Amino acid sequence: MSERSETWMSETAVALPAPVVEMIGVRRFFPGPPEVQAIREVDLTIGQGEYLSIVGPSGSGKSTLLHLLGLLDNPTGGVYRLDGVDTMSLRERRRAVLRGERIGFVFQSFHLLDHRTVLENVALSMVYVGVPRRERMARARVALQRVGLAHRMDFAPTTLSGGERQRVAIARALVAEPSLLLADEPTGNLDSANAEAILEVFDELHHEGMTLAVITHDDHVSSRAQRQVRIVDGTLQW
Amino acid sequence: MAARPTRLILTTLGTVLGIAALVATVGLGQTASGQITQRFDLAAATRVVVQPEEKGGQEGEAATQLPWDAPDRIQRLNGVDAAGTVSTLDVGDDLVRSVAALDGQKDGHALKVMAGSAGLFDAVRAVLRTGRFFDAGHDRRADKVVVLGKHAASRLGVNRVDSQPAVFIGDEPYTVIGILDSVSGRAELNDAVIMPNGTAKTAYDLESPDAVEIRTQVGAAQLIAGQAPIAIQPNDPSTLNVDAPPKQGAVRKGVESDLNALFLLLGAVALLVGGLGIANVTLLSVLERISEIGLRRALGAARRHVAIQFLVESVIVGFLGGLLGTAVGVLLTVGVSWVRDWTPILDNRLAFGSPLLGAFIGLVAGTYPAWKASAIQPITALRGT
Structure with missing residues (x-):
């Protein structure tokens, strides 16, 4: 991709409503030997309110793509703009802030802190964004009501079912009001009934205008999204 | 930290013993040399x-x-x-x-x-x-x-x-x-x-x-x-x-500093062991909590947030150990004095400074594990279960 076309695209980004995610020629190579080209030349745009699924077999590079999208990892090359902010030039501290403010994560294995209550787990995602404690608790309660877990607020996560835990994780991802909800195999550890409940939560969020990117190897999960992209050997196929 | 009370106690144990050894040895050193001089001087004084x-x-x-x-x-x-x-x-x-x-x-x-x-x-x-x-x-x-x-x-x-x-x-x-x-x-x-x-x-x-x-x-x-x-x-x-007898002489000071040098050395060795204990357990706790670290990084924590979290924990552990150790040391000094029918002598600065010393040891001991924790890449941390 030439420098000239990059300039052209950033100019249009000012004119049109900026997409949430804008990846141009993004690469991620892991130095070897042997060098692993996990992501080669990915161009991806996710507009506001879009519900996108990225599907691919294991080893296809989809986890690496998720980490790049979530600012958990740095591309080897290319351009990545999140909410119009060029993330390539940011220092680590600034990236952490951006990550906390703009991205909500939902993981396959939930990643809840076992020794905190459900409410505290949800409130945790606002700690590093600088929300005062009282407001954190209030917002966490609202988020838990939204995912239907108001009655579980003071429980330990270990006492919840897998589906409930994933809903706690979703509440945690939503409570800081991110621009993008990134889900990595969100139903991978769930039975089909619970998986269905989670997908319904995603549908609702989509209708409310949330931007979602779900990464999965499951075609059924993928089919619920508004738009699907397939990733094979580190490149996207439309 | 609060999630594992048993380990917390075991972790502080090293510092508790170290500080207790320090306080008790210095306290008993001061008490004993106080008694020695008192016995030497009693008739003359x-x-x-x-x-x-x-x-x-x-x-x-x-x-x-x-x-x-x-x-x-x-x-x-x-x-x-x-x-x-x-x-x-x-x-x-x-x-x-x-x-x-x-x-x-x-x-x-x-x-x-x-x-x-x-x-x-x-x-x-x-x-x-x-x-x-x-x-x-x-x-x-x-x-x-x-x-x-x-x-x-x-x-x-x-x-x-x-x-x-x-x-x-x-x-x-x-x-x-x-x-x-x-x-x-x-x-x-x-x-x-x-x-x-x-x-x-x-x-x-x-x-x-x-x-x-x-x-x-x-x-x-x-x-x-x-x-x-x-x-x-x-x-x-x-x-x-x-x-009339002169004021309490310089002889006593000499005896005290000799005894105390030895006792302080013993206490310092015990504290070194205590510090290594904290460093070790904090490092273990970092390894155990890799996924928590990853999660916190994903939620917007910068490297320094993670480092500070572990530093604060090890400082608190050190401080608690120092507090407990001081209590044990003071009790030991008083107890031994009571049994031997001595007048316990303990420097106030020692009693108040020792918990702070414990906190300082926690700070030093926590530095490497905290740095280690902050260097963990969130992607490694979030991978796997």
């Missing part, structure tokens, strides 16, 4: 002697005479435990012997003959080997009784008093009523034959006491030294000389 200004006045006489009631006057001062007069008698050529002299016989011992008030023995901490001291009654009646110093007794061959043995000073017989085992301060009493003042006045025309021996309460010696001349001689206190 409580002894005050008052005597007239040296002879050398216009007529080559003592500048003044001590009154006979000097011990009574001294006894009224607050802080005096005992007081008594002591005098050396001029017995001319009189020898002391334990059997009556035959005509012209000149053998015998040239022993020192002294006189004292009844309070003298208490004032010089005299301990009896056998018999009794003379009392105010003997003094008043001028009874011909004597108490023998231990060396005097052995030279005279007197070692029992139950048969009321007599010794002769010149040709006069005196009944031996007691034999001394030890005295402190005025060692010449060990070599002397001691009679009551009243007897000495009659037999040797003793005009006034040579000196007043005073035993004060601990710590009162300086005060009594100032008050005694005025109490004895209110009109002219400057004509009296006072011997």
Whole structure:
């Protein structure tokens, strides 16, 4: 991709409503030997309110793509703009802030802190964004009501079912009001009934205008999204 | 941290032991050296002697005479435990012997003959080997009784008093009523034959006491030294000389610093072990909580947030250990002192500084694990289950 076309695209980004995610020629190579080209030349745009699924077999590079999208990892090359902010030039501290403010994560294995209550787990995602404690608790309660877990607020996560835990994780991802909800195999550890409940939560969020990117190897999960992209050997196929 | 109370306790254990060792060893060191010096000094530190200004006045006489009631006057001062007069008698050529002299016989011992008030023995901490001291009654009646110093007794061959043995000073017989085992301060009493003042006045025309021996309460010696001349001689206190112990000396300081250097070294080694313990467990906790670290990074925590979290935890662990260790150390010091019947001595700075030292050790020990935690990449942390 030439420098000239990059300039052209950033100019249009000012004119049109900026997409949430804008990846141009993004690469991620892991130095070897042997060098692993996990992501080669990915161009991806996710507009506001879009519900996108990225599907691919294991080893296809989809986890690496998720980490790049979530600012958990740095591309080897290319351009990545999140909410119009060029993330390539940011220092680590600034990236952490951006990550906390703009991205909500939902993981396959939930990643809840076992020794905190459900409410505290949800409130945790606002700690590093600088929300005062009282407001954190209030917002966490609202988020838990939204995912239907108001009655579980003071429980330990270990006492919840897998589906409930994933809903706690979703509440945690939503409570800081991110621009993008990134889900990595969100139903991978769930039975089909619970998986269905989670997908319904995603549908609702989509209708409310949330931007979602779900990464999965499951075609059924993928089919619920508004738009699907397939990733094979580190490149996207439309 | 709070999630694993057992481990928290075990982690602090090293610091607890280290700080406790430090506090207890320093505390016991201070206490013990305090006791040693106290024992060395006790007799000397409580002894005050008052005597007239040296002879050398216009007529080559003592500048003044001590009154006979000097011990009574001294006894009224607050802080005096005992007081008594002591005098050396001029017995001319009189020898002391334990059997009556035959005509012209000149053998015998040239022993020192002294006189004292009844309070003298208490004032010089005299301990009896056998018999009794003379009392105010003997003094008043001028009874011909004597108490023998231990060396005097052995030279005279007197070692029992139950048969009321007599010794002769010149040709006069005196009944031996007691034999001394030890005295402190005025060692010449060990070599002397001691009679009551009243007897000495009659037999040797003793005009006034040579000196007043005073035993004060601990710590009162300086005060009594100032008050005694005025109490004895209110009109002219400057004509009296006072011997009083100097202030607590430099000897004690030397002993303390020697002991403490050793004890501090022991405590420092224990603390090093405690610090390594904290570092070790914090590192373990970092490894265990990799996924939590990853999650926090995903939620917007910068590297420094993660580092601070672990640092704060290790500082708290160190502080708790320091607090507990200080308590244990103080209890140990007090407990050992109680058992040994010592006065516990502990520097306040040590008691208040030790928990802070614990926190500092936690800070140092937590630095490497905290750095390690902050260097963890969120992607590694979130991978897997």
